[in-house]
Amino acid sequence: DASQRELRAAGEDYPDWVVERYLQLPETITDRTRELARRITADAETPYDKAQAITNYLRANITYTERIEPPPDNRDRIDWMLFEYQQAFCNYYASAEVVMLRSLGIPARLAVGYAEGEPLPGNAVLPTPDASQSTSELPTATSDRNLYVIRQRDLHAWPEVYFPGIGWVEFEPTVSQQPIVRPLGELVNDDNAPGRLNDGLDPIPDDLP
Secondary structure (H helix, E strand, C coil): CCCHHHHHCCCCCCCHHHHHHHCCCCCCCCHHHHHHHHHHCCCCCCHHHHHHHHHHHHHHHCEECCCCCCCCCCCCHHHHHHHHHCEECHHHHHHHHHHHHHHCCCCEEEEEEECCCEECCCCCECCCCCCCCCHHHCCECCCCCCCEECCHHHEEEEEEEEECCCEEEECCCCCCCCCCCCECCEECCCCCCCCCEECCECCCCCCCC
């Protein structure tokens, strides 16, 4: 739940255990992948802004698909996806962001789990894998419970970036998922409430699909 202000202010004083493990790169990473990462983040000043710039680039330039062709033999898969195939599912999106961030000296890792699934309406009967259970025995979603149905198709992978004093923070480059919108956390000049923090959310950029 860290704000943009907090993430920008986190700095780059990474612990040794983070540097030793989460900056490793495969020997197959190509020069043009490194150069693309530098070009995307040329105007970004902080690790947060660099991570967000790469996230936005992948969302805008890589088409989501559930199935891809087998990558060519003896080719770096991230290079092939970024520059030639330009289609991907979540594992490729996340791997590309992790590799590019690490090439910039920003600790990153790939996490695997589930996307949020589908919200249940307030009077919905919760689904069950037990076919012998009648619907009258099942609990229902109520207005004070935010419930979601998570299915196997919601399997997902995403990148996480390490911020000193905060920890691992997720980003969402996969365009089939909603972008992550973080609170600004900036001070507001308001005569009626001096020093109040702005907890408003950053609007989604217009150039995102």
